[in-house]
Amino acid sequence: MLISPAMNAALREARFAGDAALDASGVRAARLAAPHVPDADRLVHGPSERCARTAEALGLHSVAENALRDWELGRWSGARLDEVGAREPEGVAAWLGDPSAAPHGGESLLGLCARAGAWLDSLTGDGRVLAVAEPSLVRAAVVHALELPPQAFWRLDVAPLTLTELGGRSGRWNLRAGRPLADRQGGEEGDRGAPRAG
Numbered sequence: 001m002l003i004s005p006a007m008n009a010a011l012r013e014a015r016f017a018g019d020a021a022l023d024a025s026g027v028r029a030a031r032l033a034a035p036h037v038p039d040a041d042r043l044v045h046g047p048s049e050r051c052a053r054t055a056e057a058l059g060l061h062s063v064a065e066n067a068l069r070d071w072e073l074g075r076w077s078g079a080r081l082d083e084v085g086a087r088e089p090e091g092v093a094a095w096l097g098d099p100s101a102a103p104h105g106g107e108s109l110l111g112l113c114a115r116a117g118a119w120l121d122s123l124t125g126d127g128r129v130l131a132v133a134e135p136s137l138v139r140a141a142v143v144h145a146l147e148l149p150p151q152a153f154w155r156l157d158v159a160p161l162t163l164t165e166l167g168g169r170s171g172r173w174n175l176r177a178g179r180p181l182a183d184r185q186g187g188e189e190g191d192r193g194a195p196r197a198g
Contacts, residue, residue, distance in 0.1 A: 001038060001040060001128065001129065001130045001131070001163060001164070001165050001166075002130075002131050002132075002133050002137075002138045002141060002163070002164045002165075002166070003037070003054070003058070003130065003131070003132045003133070003161065003162070003163055003164075003181070004132075004133070004134070004135050004138055004158045004159065004160055004161060004162050004164075005022070005026075005030075005046075005048075005050045005051050005053075005054035005132055005133075005134065005160065005161070006022050006026035006027065006029050006030040006050075006053075006054045006057065006160050006161050007022075007023075007025065007026045007029065007160045007161075008020050008021065008022050008023055008026050008050055009023055010050075010078075011160070013080055014080055014081050014082070015078060015079065015080050015081075016073045016076045016077055016078065016079055016080075016081065016084065016104075019048045019049050019050065019070075020049065020050060021049045021050065021053055022049075022050060022053045022054060022057070026050075026053075026054070026057075026160070027053065027057045029160070029161055030053075030054050030057030030058050030161060031057050031058075032182055033058060033161050033181035033182045034057070034058045034059045035182075036181040036182045037058050037059070037060065037130070037181060038128075038130065038163070039128065040127075040128045040129060040130030041126065041127030041128045041129070042126050042127060042128070042129045042130070043055070043060050043061060043062035043063070043129075043130050043131075044062050044063055044064070044065040044068065044129065044130075044131045044132075045060070045062045045063070045064055045065065045068065045131060045132040045133070046064070046065065046068035046069055046070065046131070046132065046133045046134050046137060047064045047065070047066055047068070047069050048069065048070055048134060050134070051064075051068070051132045051133065051134060052064065054132050054161075055132040058132070060130070060132070062130075062131075062132065065119075065131070067115060067116075067118070067119040067122075068119065068131055068133045068134070068137055069134075069137075070134040070136055070137065071106070071107060071112050071134070071136040071137070071140075072106040072107040072112075073104045073106045073107070074102070074104035074105030074106030074107075075104055075105050075106075076104040076106070077104075077106070084104075088103065090103075091103035091104065095109075096154065099113075099150035099151065099153075109140075109150050109153055110150055112136065112137075112140045113140045113143050113144050113150055113153065114144075115140070116137050116140035116141040116143075116144055117140070117141070117144030117145075119141075120141050120144060120145060120166065120173075121144075121171075124169070135158035138158045138164050139153050139156040139158055140153060141164075141166065142156055142164065142166070142175060142177065143156070145166050145173035145175065146173065146175060159180075161180065161181050161182075162179060162180055162181070163179045163180075163181055164176070164177050164179075165177075165179070
């Protein structure tokens with residue numbers, strides 16, 4: 001089970017990665033969603049400040065897992081998409097069109113999907129795993145699990161504080177995608193509220 005972290009200023013500004021903390025509205029939204037987080041046997045979060053603070057606001061006693069780090073975007077990290085597009089239009093076009101391209105000096109889309117897939121496939125005998133993970137990692141995990149072409153990554157949207165569930169096992173995953181932890185009015189969506197042990 002993958003929960004995308006709450007909103008922060010960097011996400012609102014369409015910035016590449018950048019490890020920005022949650023703002024007050026993101027913390028508030030995560031606290032409201034906390035009662036709707038499903039049970040899990042193992043709790044982890046991506047190492048970013050955003051994932052760690054979201055997990056904390058959700059009341060999870062989780063541990064950081066480096067494999068769940070955000071997409072490594074090299075020199076583009078922290079910049080806005082429009083800024084990079086104006087400065088390096090050919091690089092952005094290559095990045096969007098070729099999954100093996102890494103014009104930013106970081107990780108290619110193929111590299112990201114392979115890393116997410118390796119983590120997902122390593123989850124044998126761990127019971128129900130719940131991870132707070134960056135949207136790019138959630139998208140890459142879905143691409144791997146469903147054996148989609150890498151270009152499908154660009155057609156997947158992962159909203160803040162949504163639950164993406166992958167059930168089954170390595171080589172045979174099923175998807176339940178994008179369920180809000182709570183509806184817009186703060187009501188329940190059918191998830192079990194549960195104590196979350198560390």
